[in-house]
Amino acid sequence: MKNPALSPAFCAANGIVMTGAEGRTLFFGMLHGSDTVLKTRIKKTYPENHCAFKELLPDEFNLKLSQLYAEETLYETTGNSMDTGDNRASIIDHIADDAPVVNLLNSIFLEALSKRASDIHIESGRAESIIRYRIDGLLIESGTITRDRAIAVSARLKILANLNVLENRRPQDGHIDVETDAYSLDVRISIIPTIWGESIVLRLLARSDLPFTLDSLGFSGKYKKHLDDILRASSGLVLVTGPTGSGKTTTLAAILKELNIKSTKIISIEDPVEYRLEGITQIQVSEELELTFDALLRRIFRQDPDIIMIGEIRDIETAELAVRAALTGHLVFATLHTNNALEAVYRLQNMGIPPYMVSAVLRTVIAQRLIRKICPVCNTKGCVECSHTGYVGRTALAEFIPVTVELSDLIAGGTHIEKLRMYLQKKKFRTLYDDADEKAASGITTKAEIQRELGVRQ
Numbered sequence: 001m002k003n004p005a006l007s008p009a010f011c012a013a014n015g016i017v018m019t020g021a022e023g024r025t026l027f028f029g030m031l032h033g034s035d036t037v038l039k040t041r042i043k044k045t046y047p048e049n050h051c052a053f054k055e056l057l058p059d060e061f062n063l064k065l066s067q068l069y070a071e072e073t074l075y076e077t078t079g080n081s082m083d084t085g086d087n088r089a090s091i092i093d094h095i096a097d098d099a100p101v102v103n104l105l106n107s108i109f110l111e112a113l114s115k116r117a118s119d120i121h122i123e124s125g126r127a128e129s130i131i132r133y134r135i136d137g138l139l140i141e142s143g144t145i146t147r148d149r150a151i152a153v154s155a156r157l158k159i160l161a162n163l164n165v166l167e168n169r170r171p172q173d174g175h176i177d178v179e180t181d182a183y184s185l186d187v188r189i190s191i192i193p194t195i196w197g198e199s200i201v202l203r204l205l206a207r208s209d210l211p212f213t214l215d216s217l218g219f220s221g222k223y224k225k226h227l228d229d230i231l232r233a234s235s236g237l238v239l240v241t242g243p244t245g246s247g248k249t250t251t252l253a254a255i256l257k258e259l260n261i262k263s264t265k266i267i268s269i270e271d272p273v274e275y276r277l278e279g280i281t282q283i284q285v286s287e288e289l290e291l292t293f294d295a296l297l298r299r300i301f302r303q304d305p306d307i308i309m310i311g312e313i314r315d316i317e318t319a320e321l322a323v324r325a326a327l328t329g330h331l332v333f334a335t336l337h338t339n340n341a342l343e344a345v346y347r348l349q350n351m352g353i354p355p356y357m358v359s360a361v362l363r364t365v366i367a368q369r370l371i372r373k374i375c376p377v378c379n380t381k382g383c384v385e386c387s388h389t390g391y392v393g394r395t396a397l398a399e400f401i402p403v404t405v406e407l408s409d410l411i412a413g414g415t416h417i418e419k420l421r422m423y424l425q426k427k428k429f430r431t432l433y434d435d436a437d438e439k440a441a442s443g444i445t446t447k448a449e450i451q452r453e454l455g456v457r458q
């Protein structure tokens with residue numbers, strides 16, 4: 001079914017892809033089913049055949065196209081080679097605009113998207129560069145490209161992001177907007193020189209509405225009451241904790257979406273803004289413009305918010321402002337980097353918030369992780385659907401500490417963390433490990449996956 005007349009580049013540029021053949025009939029998938037000019041053009045390309053057209057959803061189209069690219073373009077090499085002479089800049093410029101490089105980068109984006117990747121890693125090795133995608137939290141190798149092509153891709157990214165193309169000794173950060181008919185991406189770029197060349201990491205943020213609801217994140221039914229309490233609260237501080245990539249932002253976005261009713265003003269300060277939420281005032285932190293979390297927080301009080309979301313509490317200034325907002329009748333959500341929920345109570349104190357203040361504002365602390373779900377097609381054996389990992393998609397593991405009157409008193413009294421832990425144990429506190437065990441027992445995930453994510457039970 002391969003036909004040289006329809007190159008991947010043509011397919012990408014025109015939003016069409018051949019999906020199959022049966023006898024003399026050729027089947028095509030189109031992004032825009034009403035494009036009669038394109039249909040006519042295709043029919044003229046295949047005068048001997050009957051051509052059947054079908055409109056594809058952007059996701060379906062991306063998948064087909066990335067498969068096509070994977071077959072034909074991704075690993076082919078070009079005749080370009082680098083020159084180290086004085087005209088290096090113009091050569092790089094030239095290479096970076098070269099159609100194969102543009103196509104290669106597009107195909108990498110498309111393949112990453114079709115595999116639901118959150119990040120793309122392009123790492124220089126001794127002879128070639130490895131491309132890996134982070135899928136459901138883990139890196140999966142996708143293939144390699146030659147050194148020359150990696151240099152060209154790097155140059156193209158630098159040009160798109162307005163970075164210094166000739167700089168290859170210092171790290172550079174930037175971002176680009178990728179807009180096509182099929183998708184819209186905010187891509188964060190980090191380039192760091194290594195001993196073999198460069199390590200390039202692209203963080204993909206799809207500009208889309210939040211694709212989840214609070215119900216679909218996978219929180220155990222045992223936590224429903226805690227979540228309902230949070231949604232009914234009118235003031236106080238709710239903390240969501242966990243390491244990077246544990247789904248904190250997604251949980252908060254889903255909560256805000258539920259709270260987003262016409263009679264409330266919700267302001268969120270984020271770095272970066274990961275989901276676009278209609279009806280919520282989302283503000284992007286910018287170190288460059290000195291719009292840090294605390295600087296923005298100081299400003300937003302005049303915006304008369306009811307609910308405030310702080311992407312992350314990193315310093316005492318932000319912590320103090322968050323507490324102040326919660327004390328003055330706002331419902332405040334924030335994330336913190338701690339291993340478990342109990343540590344969050346103490347992190348605020350270590351930052352310099354007095355225990356009585358913590359006790360006065362703290363309403364609920366959530367600790368969460370994401371664990372991969374068993375692939376429903378192959379049941380962990382590995383198949384095409386799960387990129388041979390045995391897992392597809394992730395679900396939330398969590399522990400909730402609702403700050404009751406009794407607990408609040410203990411916190412206010414400066415109780416030692418071990419004593420508080422014992423108190424919670426006595427109250428049959430359900431930990432991340434308990435939650436994980438239940439998810440393994442019900443066949444959602446595996447013991448091995450839990451151990452990978454949580455380590456050995458503490």
Ligand SMILES: [Zn+2]
Binds near residue numbers: 376382383385388
């Ligand atoms: Zn599978």
